[in-house]
Amino acid sequence: MTTSHHDERETGQFETAVQASPPSVNSRPLTATASPDESVLDQIAQRVLWLSTAIIDAANRGRENPDGVKVGGHQSSSASMAGIMTALWFSQLTAADRVSVKPHASPALHAINYLLGDLDEKYLTTLRSKGGLQPYPSRSKDPDTVDFSTGSVGIGATAPLWAALSHRYLKEHFPQAPDAGRFYSLLGDAEMDEGAVWEAIIDPEVRQLGEAVWIVDLNRQSLDRIIPDKQIARLQGMFAAADWQVLTCKWGARIQQLFAGPGGAAFEQRMTDMPNEEYQRILRSHPDEVPERVLAGVADAEESGLRALVESLTPRELAEVVRDLGGHDISQLMATFDRIDDTRPTVIFAYTIKGRGLATEGHPNNHAAQLTESQMHELAEISGMSLEDPWQRFPDDTPAGQLCAATRERLRRQPIEQTRIEGVPEALGWSHKAVTSTQATLGRFLSDLKRGAPEIADRVVTVSPDVATSTNLGGWINKTGVWSLAGRHDWFSDDRERVLKWQEVSGGQHIELGIAEVNLVSLAGELGSTFSRWGQPLIPIGVMYDPFINRALEPWHFGMYAGGQSIMIGTPSGVSLAPEGGAHQSFNTPSVTLEVPELVSWEPAFAQDLEWTMLEAMRAIGRPDGHSAYFRLSTRPVDQSIAGLPEDPVLLERRREQVVAGGYRISDHPASEDQVTLVGVGAMMTEVVGAARKLESFGIRAGVVCLTSPDLLFRSVQERHRVAAGQRSAIAEALFPPDSPAPLVTVLDGHPHTLAFLAGIRGDRTINLGVTSFGQASSVQEAYKLHGIDEASIVRAGLDLLGR
Structure with a gap:
């Protein structure tokens, strides 16, 4: 075997091209016992293989590339899935089913959608181009039907689990929602390395999801290597330990027939015991070498009948037989699908060859390798296609064309009537405690919402990773109850001293997960997608400790990219949680969440501010033009009178x-009189106002600005320089009038970089105070002094700016 390189001038970088094994071996053999229907499915699988390969080829060889940067694509990853996806789409799926397709098999998904008339031919040459087919399946950006966005390995695989759970919840609370079928995940075996997969699999709620089916493309190759043998048995055992049904589709019908005949037991034992690396090497061997390699190291080949069996086949026949794996055998796949147990989740390990049917078949470096033009011509001949006319569908009057038409009708989804969340009030109307924290206010807000706006509250579902009580959801849970797939007896129902009533009841509105923030945000994203999937919106509110937002960033981001809308609350937060020590003290979350698209980040300081902003966030949930929200809350009690809440209704509405x-x-004074302006966020407003009063005692007029959302301030600043969609926000100019410049001191319980942009509004000299080092256990005041965000530090910063 040799490798060659494309011309660097054509691709922008060297790219491996793998020399083909003999074309006769690459021809995809039909199932030995195939019925006419299965032969038709095999024809469709070959067309899917061709189209998916040609889609990538057209994006790389067939499209002008002025950038010189390779386009890329994964022909081998799509090829290993061709049989699995054909069997699933053309024999199993219903219109109610939903499927997540592994990232690198997106061309196979588009090929199937094209055959079903769900994708216009004009898109087949647009892979990885602007406005075209996305590199990985995208629910929001692809032009054809995509049920789940994938591309962040492991995250897309778990999404159907949370979608299934979300539908169960939705259907119980809103019976008018459409029914759902199964929720499939098609994933590669290398994705099993991702921790997100196992966090999802072992969650107690998941074990009840009989509608969840995972099909693992077990090609035993990752990007860089061949996966060790022992890994497969370990994976199967781990699924079984989590109460999943474990099915294996290992061998095709043709090789199974040989296993059942003379010498077959020895042949099966040899193939079963063969290390993955040795098997992959056989795939790359010339057919004349295969008999010797199969017999190598078998001491009893004569006595067991193995040699006689091997010699009864031509080298080419033997080379084809060793490739006969269950994941490429339509009949075996369909038989395996028929064994799915709908009372518990199921995983199917389908043995495949990476690149099956391509010249790169089984090569250890075929992950991103692409066929050369001559190899594409060879594949076209095998597939009954033409590289000059690559996009042919099956004629309508052929069995394959008729099956495509029947499948198209079977999978046709009826339009779903969209329900909008209407009537979210601007305020709830109840007063708040004189001294309270924003975290405590969260619990009060949810209770008030239940009695003040019950129809809105009915769509709220809270989610927590085992921190419901410590994030102040106790009152809400007492009112609404806990929802769970598996009802459990409450053995503490007669305990009169119990404050929290943890009752799992029909209609409960809180979902408790295990301690896994990844699961929390993934479920919240799917709960926030029910409006687009089934027409009924929910308002998911997830709570977690603020420092652990970082642990959940990737799946959270990916959920929003996929269209999931939710409200996430990080509490408690900052070094204001001083006694908890550095491990629980967050510092970068205000800056990180400010930078996330389709998310508004809030950090209100006062109870009334939290009420107003929560209701504002709810208005943006469950709508095509909506967005998610993040709230950073604190356990530190704050004197509410500091806010100076107006009593006059007109001024109160202006404040809102x-x-x-x-x-x-x-x-009280206008911005034009500021000698220095102090800008605070969240729990720091006590120190900010205190510092302003201290400066006043020195004869310095200090203005005070309270930011509820640095995120929205930044957007306001950006909008000054461009025409933005929607109403232009003038809040930046209102708080920092261009004709009234003053030095700024910014303060927050987080990284000072978050507010550094404020200096650019008017070009003011600025000192940014915040947390720039890891903390330690202490009192709150000791923590503030340690990080230079105490009242005295703010006063010193103001004096420094004024040269006093």
Whole structure:
């Protein structure tokens, strides 16, 4: 075997091209016992293989590339899935089913959609181009039907689990929602390395999801290597230990017939015991070498009948037989699908060859390798196609064309009537405690929502990774109950001293997960997708400790990219959680969440601000033009009178408008009189206002600005320089008038970089105070002093700016 390189001038970088094994071996043999229907499916599988390969070929060889940067694609990864996806789509799926397709098999998905008339031919040459087919399946950006976005390995695989759970919840609370079928995940065996997969599999709620089916493309190759043998048995055992049904589709019908005949037992034992690396090497061998390699090291080949069996086949026949794996055998796949147990989740390990049917078949470096033009011509001949006319569908009057038409009708989805969340109030109307924290207010807000806006509250579902009580959801849970797939007896129902009533009841509105933030945000994203999947919106509110937002960033981001809308609450937060020590003290979350698309980040300081902003966030959930929200809350009690809440209804409404726009001034005097302006966020407002009063005692007029959302302030600043979609926000100019410049001191319980952009509004000299080092256990005041965000530090910063 040799390798060659494409011309660097053509691709922008060297790219491996793998020399083909003899074309006769690459021809995809039909199932030995195939019925006419299965032969038709095999024809469709070959067409899927061709189309998916040609889609990638057209993007690389057939499209002008002025950038010189390779386009890429994964022909081998699509090839290993061709049989599995054909069997699933053309024999099993219903219109109610939903499927997540592994990232690198996106061309195979588009090929099937094209054959079913769900994708226009004009898109087949647009893979990885603007407005074209996305590199990985995208629910929001691809032009054809994609049920789940994938591309972040492991995250897309778990999404159907959370979608199934979300549908169960939705159907119980809103029976008018459409029914659902099975939720399939098609994933590669290398994805099993991802921790997100196992966090999802072992969650107690998942074990009840009989509608969940995972099909693992067991090609035993990852990007860089061949996966060791022992890994497969370990994976099967881990699924079984999590109460999943484990099915294996290992051998095709043709090789199984040989196993049942003379010498077959020895042949099966040899193939079963063969290390993955040795098997892959046989795949790359010339057919004349295969008999010797199969017999190598078998001491009893004569006595067991193995040699006689091997010699009864021509080298080419033997080379084809060793490739006869269950994941490429339509009949074996369909038989395996028929064994699915709908009372528990199922995983099917389908043995495949990476690159099956391609010249790169089984090569250890075929992950991103692409066929040369001559190899494409060979594949076209095998497939009954033409490289000059690559996009032919089956004629309508052929059995394959008729099956495509019947499948298209079977999978046709009826339009879903969309329900909008209407009537979210601007305020709830109840007063708040004189001294309270935003975390405590969260619990109060949810209870008030239940009695003040019950129809809105009915769509709220809270989710927690075993921190419901410590994030103040106790009152909400007492009112609504806990929802779970598996009802459990409450053995503490007669305990009069119990404060929290943990009752799992029909209609409960809280879902408790295990301690896994990845599961939390993944479920929240799917709960927030029910409006687009089944027409009924929910308002998911997830709570977790703020420092652990970082642990969940990737799946959270990916859920939003896929269209999931939710409200995520990080609490408690910051070094204000001083006694908990550095492990629980967050510092970068205000900056990180400000940078996330389709997310508004909030950090209100006062109870009334939290109420207004939560209602504002709810209005943006469950709608095509909506977005998610993040709230950073604190356990530190704050004197609510500091906010200076207006009593006049007109001024109160003006305050509300400013709060939901991103911030407001607390000072009694106008901004034009500021000698220095102190800008605070969240729990730091006590110190900010205290510092302003101290500066006043020195004869320095200090203005105070309270930001509820640095995120919205930043957007307001950006909008000054461009025409933005929607109404232009003027909050930046309102809080920092261009004609009234003043030095700025910014303060927050987080990284000071978050507010550094404020200096650019007017070009003010600025000192940014915040947390820039890991913390330690202490009192709150000791923590503030340690990080330089205490009242004295703010005063010193103001004096420094004024040269005093």
